Amino acid sequence: MTKGTAIHFGAGNIGRGFIGPLLVEAGYHVIFADVNDTLINSLNNRQEYQVHFLEPRKRRPMTVSNYSGILSTNDSLIKAFANDEMRIVTTSVGIAVLPKIAPAIAKGIAARRKAGTKAALNIIACENGIGATEQLKEALLEDLSKEDKQYVEKYIGFANCAVDRIVPPFENQSSPLDQYQIEWSVDRKSLKGIGERETLGIRGMHLTDDLLGFVERKLFTLNCGHAIAAYLGYLKQCDTVFDSIKHKEISQIVEDAMNESSAALVKKHPIFTEKEQREYIEMCLDRFANPNVGDDVQRVGRDPLRKLSQNDRLLGPISMAQEYSLPITNLCYGVAAALLYDYQDDPQAVELQEKVDDLGIVGTITNITDFKQDCNEFKAILTAYHKLQKWRS
């Protein structure tokens, strides 16, 4: 049964491998909008592609069809917004790219208003980060007229979400996908056009009134452990997270860091019990150790400055633990490992190491973390940094 049309910005790993397939399976025609014309041409020429599951158990690949591709700069995309059948807009372009796609979405909304379309449209940014859809909304409001803003209030929902699926890069026109518990939790109250008990009819989308809990659980547990495994693995010259987690001293730090984060998480978000968090951590460790997921440490560790930002997976759990005066030693190892990340093909790693060269490590920790030099967190990061330096030599 057709449910209408969806536009998905970013036909990369999570777009083609996770969100796109869920929307297609739910009965939407998905328009993938991307800047990469080779990718768009290849999607249009193929008309279908496969998603295969990297789980230890065998499961049949899924065939994805009922989609089309369009360059995100193409004016037809703006026209597509005006269509009454257009119901949902999703993104997975990377959080820093959201301001770049905002003008096209703003033009699309203006076209929708001018066409007199009254059907609700929901926009969901599926990026790793807190409040990604909110950031997109703020960026696009700048481009809207007063009338468009009134229209937005009435008909356009902007819902934050947590998106959890490990999708390593595509190979040979098919998408590898890890098949553990999947999570696409969406803020129910921000959606438009659905009743109290209704859903958008998308299997795998979980509507919740406690979104922040789900976002922080994913970012501060799974992403936290994943990033620490990547940065520590990089120091030991591991190629993949799978290789990294085989080192006992790495898996211990990763597990202990996730435990430290969880101890604070269950206090802040009592919707999760300690038992559930223990099981969640087990599930994360299983995923990291899945031999079928050949996930490069450089992919998982990409953009270290973003990962070292205040509310992200490394400093976020430390602040949360500080609120309850809980231990943070292993989380500080994660921060220190990220500070040592010097992969030359990652522009943020290069920028980070230039900062270390300019400011010294004490100045860099101050600059990035905002911790005072005499506080425990600062000392723990500095101590861990000096210990981890020896891993490289």
Ligand SMILES: NC(=O)C1=CN([C@@H]2O[C@H](COP(=O)(O)OP(=O)(O)OC[C@H]3O[C@@H](n4cnc5c(N)ncnc54)[C@H](O)[C@@H]3O)[C@@H](O)[C@H]2O)C=CC1
């Ligand atoms: N890969 C994964 O397992 C997961 C990724 N995420 C999040 O999803 C987002 C995307 O990640 P991936 O799919 O791995 O990255 P990716 O690099 O595979 O895909 C990003 C896509 O966005 C496109 N893009 C870049 N600028 C654009 C623009 N201005 N307009 C339209 N398209 C544009 C790129 O061409 C690329 O196809 C990130 O925020 C990431 O944190 C979240 C959970 C899991």
Ligand SMILES: O=P(O)(O)OC[C@H]1O[C@](O)(CO)[C@@H](O)[C@@H]1O
């Ligand atoms: O996509 P980010 O935020 O750079 O994080 C790296 C990795 O974190 C995950 O979302 C989950 O661990 C990966 O699948 C993802 O690619």
